[in-house]
Amino acid sequence: MPTVEVADLKDGDFLLDVREDDEWQAGHAEGALHVPISEFAARYGEFTQAVPQDGRIHVICRSGGRSAQVAMYLVQQGIDAVNVDGGMQVWAAAGRPVVDAKGEPGSVL
Structure with missing residues (x-):
């Protein structure tokens, strides 16, 4: 499984957060696209329209399992995607900004 460390992510990298709504509401990376894993299959067509044509998708969840x-x-679909190692727990521990649904400082559930 291709992975990337949180420290290697740059501003502007395409980030896909697959955590559930309650986790997202509590805190997420600003600018990430939210498609819960429970809705991923149903929203795949919508998701593929948001994917950058020439970029890599960095998939994140709480700790790295779902992502x-x-x-x-x-x-397997031929898309350049990598798992963010350690997920949002490592993201927050690294001091990366986490915002809630209102754009205020958030927390990782």
């Missing part, structure tokens, strides 16, 4: 499943599926 690894989605990243593997995307790779």
Whole structure:
């Protein structure tokens, strides 16, 4: 499974958050696209329209398990996707900004 460290992510990298709504509402990376894993199959067509044509998709969840499943599926579809190692827990621990649904400082559930 291709992975990337949080420290290697740059501003502007395409980030796909596959956590559930309550997790997203509590705190997420600003600018990430939210498609819960439970809705991923149903929203795949919508999701593919948002994907940058020439960029890599960085898939993130709480700790890396769900995002690894989605990243593997995307790779099997021929999409350049990687799993963010350690997920939002590592993101927050690294001091990366986490915002809630209102744009205020958030937390990782």
